[in-house]
Amino acid sequence: NAGVTQTPKFQVLKTGQSMTLQCAQDMNHEYMSWYRQDPGMGLRLIHYSVGAGITDQGEVPNGYNVSRSTTEDFPLRLLSAAPSQTSVYFCASSYYSSTGFYNSPLHFGNGTRLTVT
């Protein structure tokens, strides 16, 4: 049981390049999400999904796309990288408890450190 797996661990991009951050979980969790973490800002929600085929925007969605074709995978696409997207990105998943998603803790991947020059 690997939990939540993110790849790559590190990435350097030039401004304007595109790339996809991969996230996979093997816990059959319905809920998956992407956060970015910047110094002094806390984790901010980019996009989330409550099941295959269902995605929605979080707090800071601009410049990012997501899709959820399977329960296991939730990739994050940077369309045209900008220096402001330099950050640490975390994927997280959770299950639906009897009282809803909000009472279930998040399980995080190890993170992807992205630098855009």
Added chain:
Amino acid sequence: RKEVEQDPGPFNVPEGATVAFNCTYSNSASQSFFWYRQDCRKEPKLLMSVYSSGNEDGRFTAQLNRASQYISLLIRDSKLSDSATYLCVVNTGGFKTIFGAGTRLFVKA
């Protein structure tokens, strides 16, 4: 005003000390509350959920005050291994979990 606010610290305490962190949240409709721990350059991990009646897990005690909209975490008998950043986390009952910026703790020998 941030939705979840924490004192960033750092808190520097000797081993064996008791230390307390507070966190305030702005949305009175918030439904669930957690403390996460994050080690340097690592992912956040759940430390404990926070229940209305307060709850304890070994050396850690969490309290919730809905009237004043704050959450606290008390760590007794601090260990060197407790050095980390502690994140206050709130969910309003929807799909968006809000994280505080974290409080840094350093425990010294």
